[in-house]
Amino acid sequence: MDKAHVEETVQAAKRGNTLALAEICEAFHPQVYRYMLRRAPMDEAEDLASEVCLRAVKALPSQKGFFPAWLYRIAANLLTDRHRRRAVRDEVPLDADGHARSSATGSFASGADLRIDLERAMEGLNEEQQELLHLRFIEGYSGSEIGEILGKSAEAVRAQQVRALRALRAHLTLRRAER
Numbered sequence: 001m002d003k004a005h006v007e008e009t010v011q012a013a014k015r016g017n018t019l020a021l022a023e024i025c026e027a028f029h030p031q032v033y034r035y036m037l038r039r040a041p042m043d044e045a046e047d048l049a050s051e052v053c054l055r056a057v058k059a060l061p062s063q064k065g066f067f068p069a070w071l072y073r074i075a076a077n078l079l080t081d082r083h084r085r086r087a088v089r090d091e092v093p094l095d096a097d098g099h100a101r102s103s104a105t106g107s108f109a110s111g112a113d114l115r116i117d118l119e120r121a122m123e124g125l126n127e128e129q130q131e132l133l134h135l136r137f138i139e140g141y142s143g144s145e146i147g148e149i150l151g152k153s154a155e156a157v158r159a160q161q162v163r164a165l166r167a168l169r170a171h172l173t174l175r176r177a178e179r
Helices: 003-014 018-037 042-062 067-087 114-123 127-138 143-150 154-178
Strands: none
Touching (some): 003 018, 003 042, 003 067, 018 067, 114 154, 127 143, 127 154
């Protein structure tokens, strides 16, 4: 969906066109799901993505600005709420020596493919860096669109992207050296 079509469809949905509303939900649900899948357990991602869509439908009459940015802000806020609620309850699994275990793929195996290397390296980035790289390289948003989503200037996004890619490269180099 190009920007003009998104805007036209959003305006139609605001006027009560249920077909336009369905089109918006169908178009953006997969993107929101992928966004949630990168930030929440797989068994929760679908429910969280659906919750984002429900919240968006309820708040659509007051929506302003770039629709995807507004939608991702709802998603980010939902994740923040989820993390706050879980912060008190979450337990960290420990190994036999009392060290925190990774909830990811376990120990790093020699011969692991590039995807595992990349996922592990991404875990070494902070949440904001992970979000930026996901929006840029997985979702395909431009620097200015990401700026709207994150509430930053396009220049700040570009600078942060450079820092995130350098950090990612450093983590990948370190992981490969550990083999």
